[in-house]
Amino acid sequence: xxxxxxxxxxxxxxxxxxxxxxxxxxxxxxxxxxxxxxxxxxxxxxxxxxxxxxxxxxxxxxxxxxxxxxxxxxxxxxxxxxxxxxxxxxxxxxxxxxxxxxxxxxxxxxxxxxxxxxxxxxxxxxxxxxxxxxxxxxxxxxxxxxxxxxxxxxxxxxxxxxxxxxxxxxxxxxxxxxxxxxxxxxxxxxxxxxxxxxxxxxxxxxxxxxxxxxxxxxxxxxxxxxxxxxxxxxxxxxxxxxxxxxxxxxxxxxxxxxxxxxxxxxxxxxxxxxxxxxxxxxxxxxxxxxxxxxxxxxxxxxxxxxxxxxxxxxxxxxxxxxxxxxxxxxxxxxxxxxxxxxxxxxxxxxxxxxxxxxxxxxxxxxxxxxxxxxxxxxxxxxxxxxxxxxxxxxxxxxxxxxxxxxxxxxxxxxxxxxxxxxxxxxxxxxxxxxxxxxxxxxxxxxxxxxxxxxxxxxxxxxxxxxxxxxxxxxxxxxxxxxxxxxxxxxxxxxxxxxxxxxxxxxxxxxx
Amino acid sequence: xxxxxxxxxxxxxxxxxxxxxxxxxxxxxxxxxxxxxxxxxxxxxxxxxxxxxxxxxxxxxxxxxxxxxxxxxxxxxxxxxxxxxxxxxxxxxxxxxxxxxxxxxxxxxxxxxxxxxxxxxxxxxxxxxxxxxxxxxxxxxxxxxxxxxxxxxxxxxxxxxxxxxxxxxxxxxxxxxxxxxxxxxxxxxxxxxxxxxxxxxxxxxxxxxxxxxxxxxxxxxxxxxxxxxxxxxxxxxxxxxxxxxxxxxxxxxxxxxxxxxxxxxxxxxxxxxxxxxxxxxxxxxxxxxxxxxxxxxxxxxxxxxxxxxxxxxxxxxxxxxxxxxxxxxxxxxxxxxxxxxxxxxxxxxxxxxxxxxxxxxxxxxxxxxxxxxxxxxxxxxxxxxxxxxxxxxxxxxxxxxxxxxxxx
Numbered sequence: 001x002x003x004x005x006x007x008x009x010x011x012x013x014x015x016x017x018x019x020x021x022x023x024x025x026x027x028x029x030x031x032x033x034x035x036x037x038x039x040x041x042x043x044x045x046x047x048x049x050x051x052x053x054x055x056x057x058x059x060x061x062x063x064x065x066x067x068x069x070x071x072x073x074x075x076x077x078x079x080x081x082x083x084x085x086x087x088x089x090x091x092x093x094x095x096x097x098x099x100x101x102x103x104x105x106x107x108x109x110x111x112x113x114x115x116x117x118x119x120x121x122x123x124x125x126x127x128x129x130x131x132x133x134x135x136x137x138x139x140x141x142x143x144x145x146x147x148x149x150x151x152x153x154x155x156x157x158x159x160x161x162x163x164x165x166x167x168x169x170x171x172x173x174x175x176x177x178x179x180x181x182x183x184x185x186x187x188x189x190x191x192x193x194x195x196x197x198x199x200x201x202x203x204x205x206x207x208x209x210x211x212x213x214x215x216x217x218x219x220x221x222x223x224x225x226x227x228x229x230x231x232x233x234x235x236x237x238x239x240x241x242x243x244x245x246x247x248x249x250x251x252x253x254x255x256x257x258x259x260x261x262x263x264x265x266x267x268x269x270x271x272x273x274x275x276x277x278x279x280x281x282x283x284x285x286x287x288x289x290x291x292x293x294x295x296x297x298x299x300x301x302x303x304x305x306x307x308x309x310x311x312x313x314x315x316x317x318x319x320x321x322x323x324x325x326x327x328x329x330x331x332x333x334x335x336x337x338x339x340x341x342x343x344x345x346x347x348x349x350x351x352x353x354x355x356x357x358x359x360x361x362x363x364x365x366x367x368x369x370x371x372x373x374x375x376x377x378x379x380x381x382x383x384x385x386x387x388x389x390x391x392x393x394x395x396x397x398x399x400x401x402x403x404x405x406x407x408x409x410x411x412x413x414x415x416x417x418x419x420x421x422x423x424x425x426x427x428x429x430x431x432x433x434x435x436x437x438x439x440x441x442x443x444x445x446x447x448x449x450x451x452x453x454x455x456x457x458x459x460x461x462x463x464x465x466x467x468x469x470x471x472x473x474x475x476x477x478x479x480x481x482x483x484x485x486x487x488x489x490x491x492x493x494x495x496x497x498x499x500x501x502x503x504x505x506x507x508x509x510x511x
Numbered sequence: 512x513x514x515x516x517x518x519x520x521x522x523x524x525x526x527x528x529x530x531x532x533x534x535x536x537x538x539x540x541x542x543x544x545x546x547x548x549x550x551x552x553x554x555x556x557x558x559x560x561x562x563x564x565x566x567x568x569x570x571x572x573x574x575x576x577x578x579x580x581x582x583x584x585x586x587x588x589x590x591x592x593x594x595x596x597x598x599x600x601x602x603x604x605x606x607x608x609x610x611x612x613x614x615x616x617x618x619x620x621x622x623x624x625x626x627x628x629x630x631x632x633x634x635x636x637x638x639x640x641x642x643x644x645x646x647x648x649x650x651x652x653x654x655x656x657x658x659x660x661x662x663x664x665x666x667x668x669x670x671x672x673x674x675x676x677x678x679x680x681x682x683x684x685x686x687x688x689x690x691x692x693x694x695x696x697x698x699x700x701x702x703x704x705x706x707x708x709x710x711x712x713x714x715x716x717x718x719x720x721x722x723x724x725x726x727x728x729x730x731x732x733x734x735x736x737x738x739x740x741x742x743x744x745x746x747x748x749x750x751x752x753x754x755x756x757x758x759x760x761x762x763x764x765x766x767x768x769x770x771x772x773x774x775x776x777x778x779x780x781x782x783x784x785x786x787x788x789x790x791x792x793x794x795x796x797x798x799x800x801x802x803x804x805x806x807x808x809x810x811x812x813x814x815x816x817x818x819x820x821x822x823x824x825x826x827x828x829x830x831x832x833x834x835x836x837x838x839x840x841x842x843x844x845x846x847x848x849x850x851x852x853x854x855x856x857x858x859x860x861x862x863x864x865x866x867x868x869x870x871x872x873x874x875x876x877x878x879x880x881x882x883x884x885x886x887x888x889x890x891x892x893x894x895x896x897x898x899x900x901x902x903x904x905x906x907x908x909x910x911x912x913x914x915x916x917x918x919x
Contacts, residue, residue, distance in 0.1 A: 310806075366804070376789050
């Protein structure tokens, strides 16, 4: 069998660094080929070379596709041949319908007049293929992330895709949506469509991939044939980091003190739909030196709970009491919440966490400008020292504190946001998906920071969709579902099965 | 990640990288010098004649002053179309108080600034708290205050003003040191040479070199300053020579105009506010990413509100300067000033989407517009062709800017 795609000896140099060094990749028609590697290993760069974002001539090596040498000058060249990339950040227009999005740019039209009957008919066909039960006229903004992902795939199918490239497709999906997506990839495999899957979720890769190519520091480490050997996460990690990762979670001896933060009967209404309760009477507490986790499925209301607590950054008609160190706290605005000692690390660091165009220094001091200024005048020297201190303490890899946040990798961006909140010196930190989309090495560093925070007597509340992570770093877990806390357990009694069972039990009770 | 690190550290190592990433600022300064040289040549030396330099400053001072306020508005992600009308309105109020009610000029100046600030506060309320887009609010303000100006003045010129008030615009700083120096040097350099102005020019240049050298050395010590020494020295040398040169030119006419002192002080103040003060930092953060800035506990509404109050007060000051210069208030005073002011900001590198822009850039941008206005007027180019040329220059500046950004 000849390969559908063969990339031979690809090297790509940016000023001052070799991003890719002699990388080889071969993908057969109708196979699922996973690519994994730590952030910065060169995965996205390789895909940009393949799709023509970096045009022919800006890299070395050959791309052979369908048996011919290809020299793509841009994305449109590769798309014409059926190579379609679906990026991590979805590229749909929120206020247009599914059909309009699918055919955006190549609408079925005669003389510039769109044939809507044709567009809707084909949209229905495509939606049926991806298993999405929505009307073609439904607006994107009304769909969840999982369904939007399916629309993206339908859009790719509309372009006669032969090689589908998915960059972290399940990063923001819940378990059942992820499973559905992976099943779809298997269906494509049966139809002869090849997929390249980039993911940090190693268990998914192990479950679905035919081959796994591992990149490390811009070179191909190996291509694992998943049918020839038993694939385990440990096996992939070893290959990615080049060593055995025996401890994925740093060890910690908890020293737990008095209650630091507590909310009682917290209720929040949806900001746009009056009367619809999103948070339905939640009570929880966090003690000094304790790491508390909230487990739950996507849409359980965890982020909404955290943001409503953090100065009513979400929702309306917020009711309930909050206590910080035993005293009732006024959390009616973000300023008051910050002043009261709360910090909220957002799950969406690019849009809500960072000023991307500003440098590391100004991002770090933003939440506590008073700490580096006097009478409203910033002490340049002091600010620089603060920024340098966090840069070395949290090991933020950058050229200096004046590097723009935009140019940092995900893990380092997250460390900048963390630094910002550490410098604000809160007593309770709410960390919403603190390790989403960052590589294993950086994850470990963030876990270490969380441990240090707890050790210094702060309370930490962690929201995460990765259950092993919660089980690995927390002392106590709450399980949340549909706006309620439905279970609470110390971590030594908890397991993934027990958490899922609690959620399912409640689903059953609701019906 | 490793690739970005290496890319930037590459910049540190050689000057070429720095040059490339800061091309815009040097380019802007270069364009201004180029345009000045061009008009100096075309006008046969009239542009840089002492009397014309003085004129250039008088004509441009209010544009520069308003551009400082407009920069903060634009960085915060808004726009203010009403500043031209506020100039007219405040001029009319001041004229009425001084001419019709015979009020002394000092309290009139104070009251006028307050009126400007209040207008800004009113518009700022609608933008910041009522969340109406600033384009709409200030479009309304532009119409309202232009109309009120006409109504107050009943369609007529009101003036003249007391001498002291006029001297805000048309006056020059007093000369303290000339008599003794003249006694020493005799009349060799001319009996009317304003030594004070010359000295201020030299002192200013020395101060500039001293402070920027200190900042540069400190920055090097922290590794936060990446500008190669040659560029740093060259840039400051040009600035210093310009300051001394203009000091000399102005001294050989009538000395430094009062407005130049006001303008210079305000430029320094706003540089300080934008780079060193927390409120400045908050404006940039808000414009850069409103949601993220809010989630750190910044009071976004108040900051936006304040940028409008500030703009109103500066527009009020500009109104006084314009009135003092014309020695009368007219219904059309300040007409279409907002266009020059906004153009100055965009030529100077402010981003229409907010979060980006520097005081020095905007000042240079304002002088690009000013030199073109002045030069084309000297050449006798019709006002309509002047509009065409200015429009093309604005477009070209922003186009080159966008092209630069896409390339890197």
